[in-house]
Amino acid sequence: MELDFEVVDLDESAHPEEGTQAPDFIRPLVNDEYWEDVALSELTADGPVLLVFYTMDGDFPATYIWNELRDRAWDDDYDVTIVGLSISSPYEHKTFIEEREMDYRLFSDPQNGVAEEYGIVNDLDGMAGISEPRPAAFLIDEERRVQYAWAAQKWPDFPDYDEIEDELAGLR
Amino acid sequence: MSETTPSTDPSITLYRLQACPFCERVVRKLHEYDLDYRSRFVEAMHSERDIVKRISGKRTVPAIVDENTGVTMSESANIVDYLDNTYGAEA
Numbered sequence: 001m002e003l004d005f006e007v008v009d010l011d012e013s014a015h016p017e018e019g020t021q022a023p024d025f026i027r028p029l030v031n032d033e034y035w036e037d038v039a040l041s042e043l044t045a046d047g048p049v050l051l052v053f054y055t056m057d058g059d060f061p062a063t064y065i066w067n068e069l070r071d072r073a074w075d076d077d078y079d080v081t082i083v084g085l086s087i088s089s090p091y092e093h094k095t096f097i098e099e100r101e102m103d104y105r106l107f108s109d110p111q112n113g114v115a116e117e118y119g120i121v122n123d124l125d126g127m128a129g130i131s132e133p134r135p136a137a138f139l140i141d142e143e144r145r146v147q148y149a150w151a152a153q154k155w156p157d158f159p160d161y162d163e164i165e166d167e168l169a170g171l172r
Numbered sequence: 173m174s175e176t177t178p179s180t181d182p183s184i185t186l187y188r189l190q191a192c193p194f195c196e197r198v199v200r201k202l203h204e205y206d207l208d209y210r211s212r213f214v215e216a217m218h219s220e221r222d223i224v225k226r227i228s229g230k231r232t233v234p235a236i237v238d239e240n241t242g243v244t245m246s247e248s249a250n251i252v253d254y255l256d257n258t259y260g261a262e263a
Contacts, residue, residue, distance in 0.1 A: 003194075008199070008200050055191055125199055126213065
């Protein structure tokens with residue numbers, strides 16, 4: 001998107017760097033049929049995980065990100081489990097998964113504690129009492145080490161999908 | 173003004189879409205001039221933006237209503253110019 005002005009900057013984030021341990025957490029993980037509490041470490045035990053933090057369900061950044069991830073379908077070609085996380089409720093996640101016609105599961109974290117653990121809290125101007133994760137993506141291996149880390153430095157900002165794809169290719 | 177004090181009605185209302193770069197540009201300018209404003213968030217779908225159409229005649233965001241001056245305006249570049257001219261150092 002070409003704009004004739006500077007996009008708003010976010011404050012610096014202090015997210016887990018590549019090579020460090022990704023914080024574990026347990027949150028409801030929602031699919032198109034049900035949700036249940038799942039630990040990140042349960043997912044990584046089965047192989048690498050791409051954990052994508054995104055803005056609450058329903059607005060345009062969430063739609064852009066998940067349409068792109070759905071269309072790239074990386075899990076068809078690479079050994080990776082793709083999951084999302086936003087502050088939206090499990091009910092909203094179910095609706096969102098249906099609307100986007102996607103197979104990926106989404107963690108629900110309305111109180112934003114996981115973003116706090118990951119150092120990527122984005123306090124929302126004009127919505128008192130609500131904070132959410134800034135957009136971010138972490139590729140996490142079987143030992144829960146961060147292999148790739150990206151967090152938005154602007155608002156809005158989107159992952160570099162090609163860069164992530166290169167990282168996935170490097171996992172093989 | 174502390175965050176726990178109930179705000180009196182701000183005279184500026186901003187209609188915005190979450191994370192819309194054009195809207196954030198206006199927010200940055202409102203902060204620059206330390207202006208009190210109320211945010212009203214609308215949805216991305218243009219068909220869901222009847223409220224914006226009712227106040228401004230268009231469905232685009234950002235749009236602001238400034239009761240200090242009676243101005244209602246769309247388009248972020250126009251709004252930024254307006255805020256500079258109304259509340260900036262040269263105003």
